[in-house]
Amino acid sequence: MKIKKNKFKEHISKKNKQIGIWSCLTNNTIAEIISVTGFDWSVIDMEHSPNDIQEVLTQLQVMEGYDTEPVVRVPWNEPIMVKRILDMGAQTILYPFVQNVEEAKVAVEATRYPPKGIRGIMSAARMNRYGHVENYYLEAEKEICVLIQCETKEAIKNIPEIAKVDGIDGIFIGPSDLSGSIGKIGQFEDQEVQDLIYEGLELATKAGKPAGILTGKKDYAKKYVEAGYTFVAINSDTNLFARSAENLLKEFK
Template identity: 45%
Template sequence: MSVNKNSFKHALAQKQHQLGLWVSLCNAYSAEIVAGAGFDWLLLDTEHSPNDVSGVLAQLQSAAAYPVSAAVRPSWNDAIQQKRFLDIGAQTLLIPYVQNAEEAARAVAGMRYPPRGNRGVGGTMRASHFGRNKNYMHECESELCLLVQVETQEGLDNLEAITRVDGVDGVFIGPADLSASMGHLGNPGHHEVQSAIEDAIRLVRALGKAPGTLTLDTQLARHYMECGSLFTAVGMDVALLAKAADGLVGAFS
């Protein structure tokens, strides 16, 4: 028995664009619905949604039946959260609010067992097929993918140093918090914010790592891809449901 292959990580390494969807409904049934839609990856969010470890586990299990990769965003750059999500089988983590190389290195440490990192050692967790894979601790690192989220002006100022940290596979540019940090709260479409996002995508790509971002605007998503984004989330399950519900009511108004 071997470690599950992380197709998302390998696709990024081969510069193959991955189309994604943000999943915030915190429900295994709805996660299964979108898992079968044809996206390359789903982001199971715990930062801005009422998700917890058991809820994420159920979503990982429901998505596992489909050819889609499931990434998890912890609520903070915290080794304990990383350990818990990795142990239940998450292979890709998106760590929010990384502002410098030291914080990026801390996130890397949470992905690795000692002596290379500080991930706690468990023997019978889901990630190791409940202990059946005796080599899990020695093999897993090659299939784990770390994405760090840059979403402040300070993070942008340190973007090159963050990107160069060994163990960082990709850098996600967070438009919402970035716009707030740049003085344009609630307006990620501001030209200064957009210019910063485009420049960040190009820099990360030039440094040999995978850049990514999120937008609900189809045209803007295509533009980010043209700039070099390799993992682009183009929608959110909550937004899709709200829009469809509003549209249905509107058809009878």
Template identity: 40%
Template structure:
């Protein structure tokens, strides 16, 4: 009989443990070619986002498969909601890091932790032959899987920010992602992530997370602000969304041609 296959190492979780700054990018356009192209660019992590946009849970599997050929890039999957049924499906597909949106309390964080873990420590449903276990060929996957799973909870409201330490301190939460767009709206400044109150809240959140030793992350599409967040101690920073990059590049090309058609 062939030797058991190794349990895949979660490179993103390892990077957090090493204290290494990890640069990421958002995958919102469906299709594994896009996921693979982003992974090929050399980013440390790529978010496969099923919360906003047209990606469905069934799009995650081919995206994970496409990214599998680029060992330097770790996939991070964002489910649409904090739901154990969605978690179960995504984890069985082989997702090892979940970015859970709209977590506003310690109880909601604990629910996410429970959904990531097999009984008796959690409620994740048990299936023997899944891509996560390399179709049953990883020795004792059920007993070992938790060591390589990573839970990021997304704090993106005033209420969540008020309870930041309680949420981040839940055992089993590996990192906290600050959602700048929804936070701006919750603070009364929709669409204005550069408002001083929003900036102060974000920067204060990083200071608070650093004080309790919990890694923090953010999406910062302005390069100067991305560097600022890194200086403030952010452990993982996403720099762009694929659809935004596409439209900006297309507009710049067209504007340049119209300005100087010769």
């Protein structure tokens, strides 16, 4: 049996636009709906959502066989959780709050087997189809996609150096923490916040790395795609449900 190809990694490396969604509701049916609908990628969020290990596993299993690439955002840039997520079969990891080259190197090393990294070696688990994938340990690196979030003014400035780290496949701009880092928390439409968002795109592009971003506003999503962002999450399941429910209720009350 051959290793599963990471089509998302292949597409963003070629700067093919990938439209995604953020998934926070820790629900298998939601994961299935997202996949059936046909999003290119979907973040299973562990940082700001109550997704635990078992819930992530079952969502990965539900999404198997669909074209939607599950992107697992781990809670933090540390190797133990990453090891478990990779062994469960995830091939794309999104790291929150990476500030500099040193932290970017730590992120990559957690996804690589020795001697390139520190990923622990498991003989048979979901990642290698319980031992059925040929040459998994030699092939895994090619299909693992490492995305790092630059979500402060400092991190934005460090993108040129971060992008040089071998194994970084994409730069993700985090608008929420970015706004907070300059004292404008939640003011996503503020000009200074937007300038940093576009500066991040420009620096990533100059460094030859695809850039990604999340927004809950349709107009901004379109602007980011048109501006050159390669992978854009155009909303979250939580926000879609909450706003739809809110608007429906307003029609009756």
